[in-house]
Amino acid sequence: MPTPAPPAGPSPRARLRTVLALLLTSALMLAAAPSLALTGDEDDLGARALRGDGWSEPRAEFDDLTRDAPVFPTTPPISAVTRMYPAYYADGCHVGRSGTTIRPGCVYGDPDGDVEVAVLGSSKVGQYFPALEEIALREGWRLRMYTKLACSFTDEPEPSYPECDAYKAELREHLEDDPPDLVITGGMRQDVADGYVRTWTWLRGLGVDQVVSLWDSPGPGGGSPPACIARAVEDGTSLRSCAMTLADRHSGNPSMREAAARVHGAVHVDLRDWVCPTSYLTPRCAAVVGRAQLYASGSHLAPSYTATLTDPLHQRLHEAGVAAYRPAVDRVGGADRYATAALLARDADPGGRVFLTSGRDFPDALAAAAKAGAREDVVLLTGGGGLPAATREALARLRPSQVVVVGGEEAVPRAALEEVARLAPVERVAGRSRYETAAALAQLEPAGRGGVAYVATGADFPDALAAAARAGRESAPILLVRHDEVPSATAQALDRLEPGRVIVVGGEAAVSRDVLESLKQLAPDVERVGGADRYATAAVLAEGAQDVLHVGSGVSFADALAAAPVAAAADGAVLLTNPERVPTATREGLAELAPERVVLTGGAAAVTEDVRRTLLRLAS
Numbered sequence: 001m002p003t004p005a006p007p008a009g010p011s012p013r014a015r016l017r018t019v020l021a022l023l024l025t026s027a028l029m030l031a032a033a034p035s036l037a038l039t040g041d042e043d044d045l046g047a048r049a050l051r052g053d054g055w056s057e058p059r060a061e062f063d064d065l066t067r068d069a070p071v072f073p074t075t076p077p078i079s080a081v082t083r084m085y086p087a088y089y090a091d092g093c094h095v096g097r098s099g100t101t102i103r104p105g106c107v108y109g110d111p112d113g114d115v116e117v118a119v120l121g122s123s124k125v126g127q128y129f130p131a132l133e134e135i136a137l138r139e140g141w142r143l144r145m146y147t148k149l150a151c152s153f154t155d156e157p158e159p160s161y162p163e164c165d166a167y168k169a170e171l172r173e174h175l176e177d178d179p180p181d182l183v184i185t186g187g188m189r190q191d192v193a194d195g196y197v198r199t200w201t202w203l204r205g206l207g208v209d210q211v212v213s214l215w216d217s218p219g220p221g222g223g224s225p226p227a228c229i230a231r232a233v234e235d236g237t238s239l240r241s242c243a244m245t246l247a248d249r250h251s252g253n254p255s256m257r258e259a260a261a262r263v264h265g266a267v268h269v270d271l272r273d274w275v276c277p278t279s280y281l282t283p284r285c286a287a288v289v290g291r292a293q294l295y296a297s298g299s300h301l302a303p304s305y306t307a308t309l310t311d312p313l314h315q316r317l318h319e320a321g322v323a324a325y326r327p328a329v330d331r332v333g334g335a336d337r338y339a340t341a342a343l344l345a346r347d348a349d350p351g352g353r354v355f356l357t358s359g360r361d362f363p364d365a366l367a368a369a370a371k372a373g374a375r376e377d378v379v380l381l382t383g384g385g386g387l388p389a390a391t392r393e394a395l396a397r398l399r400p401s402q403v404v405v406v407g408g409e410e411a412v413p414r415a416a417l418e419e420v421a422r423l424a425p426v427e428r429v430a431g432r433s434r435y436e437t438a439a440a441l442a443q444l445e446p447a448g449r450g451g452v453a454y455v456a457t458g459a460d461f462p463d464a465l466a467a468a469a470r471a472g473r474e475s476a477p478i479l480l481v482r483h484d485e486v487p488s489a490t491a492q493a494l495d496r497l498e499p500g501r502v503i504v505v506g507g508e509a510a511v512s513r514d515v516l517e518s519l520k521q522l523a524p525d526v527e528r529v530g531g532a533d534r535y536a537t538a539a540v541l542a543e544g545a546q547d548v549l550h551v552g553s554g555v556s557f558a559d560a561l562a563a564a565p566v567a568a569a570a571d572g573a574v575l576l577t578n579p580e581r582v583p584t585a586t587r588e589g590l591a592e593l594a595p596e597r598v599v600l601t602g603g604a605a606a607v608t609e610d611v612r613r614t615l616l617r618l619a620s
Contacts (some may be wrong), residue, residue, distance in 0.1 A: 019467040024249035038072040041603065043343065045072060046308030047274045054597075055327050065286035067240050069233045069265050072292050073304055081226040082297040084304065088128035088145050094126055095148035095614035101167040102146065102174055109136025109143035118180035120153040120171070124216050124252070125186030127300050130307035132184065134316045138221045138605040138613045139323055144180065146171055151423025152187025152252065155202075156195035179206035182322065186214040188252040188299065196259035200266050210322055211266040213256035213311075215248060217275065219299035221245035225287040226295060241285035246276055248303070251299070267320045274312045275301070292379035297511070325620035329612055331601030333559075338381050338388035341562035342601055349400045353377040356391070356420060357406040360384060362557040363434035364407030366464040366478060367441045369561050370454065373472015373568025374446050382416045392419070400424045404444065408435060431489060434458045435480050439493035442477035453499040455490070455519060456506060457483060461557040462534035463506035466576060469550070470541045472568030485510045486519060494522040501525040506537060517598060531585060535576050539589030542573035550574045551586070551615060554609070559602035566599075579607050582614045590618045 038045065052059030060315045073080055088094060093106035108129075109117070117136060119125055126147040136143035146153075153171070158164045183203055200211045221244055228242035248254065253268075260268035270418030275294060276285035287294060289305075294494065310327070318324035334340040345354075355372045357365040368500040373378050378398070382389045387395070395403070402419050405412050408430040420426050431437040431445070435458055442453075454471045456464035458480030471478050477497065479490045492508035494502070502523040504511050507530045520526045531537040532556050550567040552560025554576030568575050573593075575586050590598070596618045600612050 004459050006555055007170055013036045025262060026466040029215070038070060038074070039305065039335065040072055041333070042291075043330065043364055044289045044290060044346075044504055045554055046305045047312055048294030048308050050274060050277055051311070051330075052581050055311045056319070057278045058274050058312070060279045062280065064277075064290055065203075065279050065281060066288040066291045067238050069236075070241075070291065071229060071233065071239070071288050073302070074233075077230070079294075081270070081293055081302055082224075083553075084296045084302055085203050086126055086303050086306075087133075088126070088129050090382035092565050093145045094123065095151075096161055097149045097432065099148065100163050100170065102167075106144065106145045107142060108133050109139075109141045110278065111142060113142040114140050115139070115141045115182065116144060116180040117182045117184060118144050118175070120148055120183055120185045121187045122151050123147060123149060123300065124152075124188050124215055125133035125172070126185075127217070127303070128306050128309070128313065130303050131155045131310040134310045134378070135308075135323065137315065137609075138314065138325060141182075143464060146584055150188075152189040152192070153185050153199060154187070154192050155199050156187065156192045158187070167590075175206060179208055181209050182212060182470060183211045184210050186252065186256065187217050187468075190252060190255060192252075193255040193258040195512075196255060197262050198312055200259060200263045204263065204265050207298075209265065211263065212320070212322055213260055213268045215269060215271040216252040216256070217295075217299055217301050218246045218251040218253075220250060220285075220295055221247060221250075226293065227296075229287055229293055237285075239288050241283070243281050244287055245283070246272070246285050248272075259429065267322070268312070269316045269320060271309060271313060271316070274309055285439070300365055325351045327616065328619040329598040329600055329616040331603075331612060333480065333601065334390060334450045334562075335603070335604065336390075337558035337562075337602075338383065339390040340559050341379060341381045342390040343567050344395035344562045344601065345380060345398065348376070348378045348396065348398060351399070351401050353402050353404065354395065354398060354424075355379045355404045355406055356382055356412060356416070358411040359388075359558050360525040361411065362461040362465075362561070363413045363458060363480075364430070364437045364456075365459060365557065365561050366434075366468065366480065368404070368406045368565035369436035369465070370476065370478040371441050371444055371467035372462045372565035373443055374475040376569040377565060379562045379565055381562065382412055387411060387419050388413045395420065395423050402427060404429055406430070407443065433487070433489070433590065435487040436489040438478060439489040442479060442493050442497060445474050445495070447474075447477070449498045451497075452503060453494060453497055454478045454483055454504055455504050455511070457481060457510040460510070460553055462576065463510055463530070463537055465557055465560050466534065466538035466541050466574065467503075467505045468561070468564035469567040469574045472565055473571060481511060483510065486522075488513055491522060494519075499523050501527070504528045505541070507531045507532075533583075533585070535578075535583040536585035537584045538574065538576045541587055542575055542593060545593055545595075546571040546574035548572040549590070549593060549595040550601055552580050552601040553577065555579060557608060559606055563599070563601040577607060577611055577615075582618070587618055589598065590615070593617060
């Protein structure tokens with residue numbers, strides 16, 4: 001089949017409506033409209049929006065069932081959705097109606113994996129390829145695609161479709177010669193439970209460890225969802241009018257469910273609740289979930305939606321004993337550092353305090369992260385001009401009681417401050433140097449005497465960044481020093497705070513022994529905490545963290561900076577990683593802490609998907 005054309009953009013009328021809505025929202029300080037620039041990678045797109053405490057069961061909030069544009073992929077034209085196919089089609093690995101032979105190659109996931117997984121059946125199981133490919137990469141599976149148009153893998157003959165019978169005969173010979181370890185199958189044929197039982201029993205006899213049938217998406221009742229969505233987007237009407245029925249009797253599920261109950265080593269994995277969650281629309285189903293369209297053509301889910309089913313499907317396969325790992329790593333990453341910080345702040349309660357700091361350079365930002373974590377405040381970032389759109393939208397949603405702008409005009413320009421002042425009361429905290437700014441931040445509430453103070457070098461960011469979450473948990477400030485000197489601003493701040501304990505973060509290459517001795521003149525108890533490198537230092541500081549760990553890049557400050565107060569609020573910590581590989585110290589820290597959940601901050605440009613997969617295996 002031809003590779004579908006890329007989705008077209010929204011109509012001029014839709015663009016105008018969206019721009020006007022955004023302007024009105026900012027003026028009224030209401031929640032800002034979603035960005036038009038949906039890419040498909042958003043961590044709250046599609047089924048990802050239904051994540052509750054984990055991936056076992058979906059939890060649909062009112063806003064998760066999208067009622068207004070924009071949606072992904074954007075329509076009109078309708079063909080942008082109805083002609084979408086899984087990526088393996090473009091490789092010639094899905095056999096059309098007239099084909100009768102197995103396509104060579106067609107291996108995905110880990111080509112060198114020890115476990116071979118065969119995907120057998122029609123396009124209705126092939127629709128899950130976007131999710132299965134990623135799961136195979138996580139699990140180390142060698143994923144082999146064997147799908148043919150409207151050809152369910154059962155021994156029930158199809159007299160009107162001899163090409164299907166011929167294809168299945170060749171496939172059976174191939175599987176006899178080289179049986180896989182695991183079979184994933186599915187299809188829309190009805191009343192063929194006995195045929196599935198015989199076929200799956202035969203597969204088990206070949207040595208296949210398990211047979212998994214995947215939920216078959218029924219044909220939607222009530223007309224074409226993509227056509228309805230296209231009309232609603234064009235007319236500016238509510239997408240609720242596109243709600244549909246999904247009757248199980250119009251699918252292959254009853255046959256597969258019955259067969260799975262009768263064959264030892266077979267399991268049926270149901271995903272209906274992640275497609276049609278219980279909601280105010282029940283018994284009907286929303287046509288758009290988490291801003292993502294559910295259906296492409298006919299009874300096929302859109303590949304852009306099945307990609308968002310990766311974690312729910314991985315969790316169900318893990319619970320069924322099929323997958324070794326569980327989806328314990330969530331990525332929070334936007335299009336850039338500003339969008340990532342805004343995403344990290346989305347669960348914060350409105351009406352609190354927000355710290356706004358530079359996203360371009362670290363010195364003023366370091367102490368802000370710890371101070372924000374002390375009161376469950378958030379950190380947002382800005383650039384060299386006005387506010388980035390993501391930051392503006394986050395401020396509008398949060399409706400803060402106060403915005404603390406950190407740093408002088410070189411860090412946060414006047415244009416950004418004036419824009420913020422139209423949304424909330426503003427206080428700029430700035431000194432003549434990074435040391436004075438950190439000292440001034442230490443005076444903000446909470447700023448009681450005694451307790452703990454953290455001291456780190458102001459020359460680089462990793463040590464202070466690693467300490468920010470722990471300092472926030474302990475309501476402790478971070479103060480900065482030079483390598484061989486305690487600046488007067490820092491000394492004066494320590495004199496005012498009278499900490500009972502000072503923790504110096506980093507080794508002697510960062511903070512000299514002379515500085516350590518000088519600090520002992522300012523506090524009764526001074527100790528150094530550090531590791532062999534930034535990754536080891538972060539792991540040491542993470543000791544005592546609870547169930548959630550954030551992991552961010554150790555070579556760029558912005559993403560981990562915004563994560564620090566969020567981690568502190570959850571009694572968690574921030575570990576650091578190399579963008580391309582997980583350092584040994586971080587691996588050991590994960591093993592020691594055994595978190596229930598890991599949050600990877602930043603997009604794939606900041607930390608690669610290979611790192612995410614490694615973290616997932618470590619966390620599992």
